[in-house]
Amino acid sequence: MWTLPNILTMIRLIAAPMVAVMFLSVIRPYADWAALILFVGAALTDWLDGFLARAWKQESKLGAMLDPIADKAMVVIALVVLASVFGLDALILLPAAMIVFREVFVSGLREFLGDVSGTLQVTKMAKWKTTVQMVAIALLFAVGIFEHYFVMGTEGMDRQIVADILASDASDPARLRLFYNGMYATWYSGVAFLWVAAALTVITGVDYFRKALPHLRD
Known part of the structure; x- marks a missing residue:
């Protein structure tokens, strides 16, 4: 075992x-x-x-x-x-709620169907959905890392100096541009991947329900 x-x-x-x-x-x-x-x-x-x-x-x-x-x-x-x-940000909360709802819904279908749950075989799209979810979540966890090092690097620094560094008008020994760009790149790409995952979640959930429907009729 x-x-x-x-x-x-x-x-x-x-x-x-x-x-x-x-x-x-x-x-x-x-x-x-x-x-x-x-x-x-x-x-x-x-x-x-x-x-x-x-x-x-x-x-x-x-x-x-x-x-x-x-x-x-x-x-x-x-x-x-x-x-x-992320403080219950709607850009995160809404797709997350859709994904969680789908997982609970499909699990409930499988449990109800019992011996015929084999009709709900994992599809290629469902595998893509899982992959996109994993990428999105990993990117969003990385946002906090970039944000921390950017905030720490700018602590006590004059705002104009920070603006000059980000505009490449001043030297950047603390690599603030790297952390700033990384923070926004991981945030926007993570949110985009999460919404794509939510869309795939809805599509695969509807597909599973359609396959289970013949077994739900009295």
Whole structure:
């Protein structure tokens, strides 16, 4: 039962709540760094455990059960943390709510269908949806890291000097332009990826419901 693929899945399952724990127990930006490393590591093990299970013919019922649970836990907990970190910003909260709703909805469908839940096979679009979600969340965790180093670098500095540095009219020994551009690049790209993930979430959710509909009729 405790094959390497299953162990990796368990590690990912344990890592999911640790993302929230980091923000409760560690000061920023170390919490942001820890959350980013945990999330990216979990995303990589998501691909690795499936690859190893198929390559080594170690696919198991335990792995088949835990793998989607670990994926959903990782995404949902990370979205809850990000919604809190960004002060319930609508650009984060609305797509996050759509994604969480879809995960709960599809899980409920699978549970209700029971033995015929095989009709809700994971599609290629659903896999793309998961990938886009992971990229979006990783980018949004990186925003706080760039923001911290930019704010720390400008602390006590005259606003005009900061403006000159950002406009490339002054030297930049503290690499403020790098942190400033990184902050906005990760924010806008992260939000864009999150909304794309939300759109894919709605499309795949409707597709699953359409496939389940024949089994829901009396």
